[in-house]
Amino acid sequence: MNRLLVPLAGLFILFSSSVSAVHAETVSEEQPSWSIAIHGGAGTLNRDRITPEKDAEIRAALNKALEAGSKILKEGGNAMDAITETITLLENDPNFNAGKGAVFTWDKTNELDSSIMDGSDLSAGAVAGVMATKNPILLARAVKDNSPHVMLSGKGADQFSREQGLEQVKPDYYATPYRLKQIEDVLAEKVSIADVDYKFGNVGAVAMDSDGNMAAGTSTGGMTGKRWGRIGDSPVIGAGTYADNRSCAISATGAGEYFIRLGVAHEICTRIKMDARAIRDEVQKTVPTDKGGVPENYVDPNRLMLASKDVQKIADDVIAELGQLGGTGGIIFATPWGQAGYSFNTPGMYRGRATSDGAMSVSIYGDEE
Ligand code: GLY
Numbered sequence: 001m002n003r004l005l006v007p008l009a010g011l012f013i014l015f016s017s018s019v020s021a022v023h024a025e026t027v028s029e030e031q032p033s034w035s036i037a038i039h040g041g042a043g044t045l046n047r048d049r050i051t052p053e054k055d056a057e058i059r060a061a062l063n064k065a066l067e068a069g070s071k072i073l074k075e076g077g078n079a080m081d082a083i084t085e086t087i088t089l090l091e092n093d094p095n096f097n098a099g100k101g102a103v104f105t106w107d108k109t110n111e112l113d114s115s116i117m118d119g120s121d122l123s124a125g126a127v128a129g130v131m132a133t134k135n136p137i138l139l140a141r142a143v144k145d146n147s148p149h150v151m152l153s154g155k156g157a158d159q160f161s162r163e164q165g166l167e168q169v170k171p172d173y174y175a176t177p178y179r180l181k182q183i184e185d186v187l188a189e190k191v192s193i194a195d196v197d198y199k200f201g202n203v204g205a206v207a208m209d210s211d212g213n214m215a216a217g218t219s220t221g222g223m224t225g226k227r228w229g230r231i232g233d234s235p236v237i238g239a240g241t242y243a244d245n246r247s248c249a250i251s252a253t254g255a256g257e258y259f260i261r262l263g264v265a266h267e268i269c270t271r272i273k274m275d276a277r278a279i280r281d282e283v284q285k286t287v288p289t290d291k292g293g294v295p296e297n298y299v300d301p302n303r304l305m306l307a308s309k310d311v312q313k314i315a316d317d318v319i320a321e322l323g324q325l326g327g328t329g330g331i332i333f334a335t336p337w338g339q340a341g342y343s344f345n346t347p348g349m350y351r352g353r354a355t356s357d358g359a360m361s362v363s364i365y366g367d368e369e
Contacts, residue, residue, distance in 0.1 A: 023307035032338030032355035034073040041201035042330040045348025062362040065089040066352040079215035083205035087137040090203035097201030102174045102221025104183035110174040113235040114140040119214030119243035126151040126235040134167040186225040204251025206334040216249035232256025238266035247273035254329010271314045305337035315343035
C-alpha cells in the first residue's frame with residue numbers, strides 16, 4: 001500500500017455523498033501496515049450462559065488463532081496465508097462449529113461448507129456439503145488455486161479433495177458429545193429448530209497484509225438439523241465471504257439465509273468502495289484547473305481513506321438491514337487502510353483483532369471492546 005504522505009496531508013473533509021456524510025482522511029504513516037480480525041460465531045453469548053472455564057477456553061482458542069495469523073503478517077507473510085492458518089486452527093478446535101465440532105444434519109451426518117477469497121485479484125474458492133476433508137478451508141483454497149471453478153459441492157468436492165491430497169478423516173472425526181446432544185434434542189423436539197443459537201455458528205478471518213492485499217475466509221458445519229442439502233451463506237461468495245483490495249474483506253456469521261438474501265459481505269464492500277470513490281471525486285474538485293478545465297494534478301485514491309467511524313457505520317447499517325429482515329448475526333471486517341473490526345446484532349460474538357501497531361484483543365460479549 002502506498003504510505004507516502006501527500007500534498008493534502010492534514011486535510012479533513014466533510015461532505016455529503018449520495019449515500020451519507022463522509023469523512024475523508026489522508027493515509028499517513030500512522031495507519032497500521034497490517035491487520036487481522038477473526039470470529040468464532042455469534043449468538044446469545046451472555047455471561048450467565050457461559051461458565052468461567054468455557055469463557056477462558058474460548059478466549060485461549062481465539063488468542064491462539066489470532067497470534068498465529070498475526071505472526072505470519074508480522075513476518076511479512078501474505079493475507080491469504082494468514083487467514084488460512086487462522087481458520088485451520090479454529091476448525092481444529094472442537095469449541096467452534098467448523099471442522100472438528102461441526103453441527104449435525106437431520107440425518108446425523110456432518111456436511112461442511114467453506115469459502116475463501118483473495119482481494120488482490122478477486123479469485124475465490126468454495127465448497128459445500130463436504131464430508132471427509134479434515135480442514136474444509138484448505139479445500140476451498142485448493143478450489144481457488146488448483147481448479148478452474150469457484151464452487152464445488154458434495155461428492156465431487158470430496159473427490160477433488162482426495163485428488164488434491166488433502167487430509168481425509170472418518171465421519172466420526174467431526175463429532176463431539178456437545179453437538180451430538182444438540183441434534184438429539186432437536187430430533188426429540190426438546191428444542192425448537194428455530195433456536196438460532198442452537199443451530200448456527202462458524203469461524204472466519206479477514207486480513208490486510210503489508211503489501212495492502214486483502215483476504216477473507218469462512219468455514220462452518222452449517223446449522224443443526226439441516227436437511228435437503230441446505231447450504232448457508234458461508235460458502236457463498238458475496239454473502240458470507242468477500243474480499244477486494246479496493247474496499248474491504250468480510251467474513252460473516254449468523255443465520256445464513258438472511259446473509260444470502262442481502263448479499264451482506266459484498267454489500268458492505270460495495271458501500272465502502274462507492275464512498276471511497278466519492279471522496280476521491282470530491283477532493284479532485286478542489287484541485288485548481290487551467291482555463292480549459294484540466295486539473296493541475298490528479299488525486300491518487302491510494303492516498304485517501306474513509307474515516308474509521310464511516311467504515312463502522314457502513315457495517316452497522318448493513319447489519320441493521322439484516323435485522324430488519326429478521327436475521328441475526330454479525331461480520332468482521334478489514335479495510336485497505338488497516339482498520340479491523342466487527343458489527344453484530346446478537347448479544348455477543350466470539351471475536352478478536354490485531355494490528356501492526358501492537359493492538360490485540362479477543363472478546364465475547366457485546367459490552368466488550
Ligand atoms: N452462517 C452459517 C450458516 O448459515 O450456515
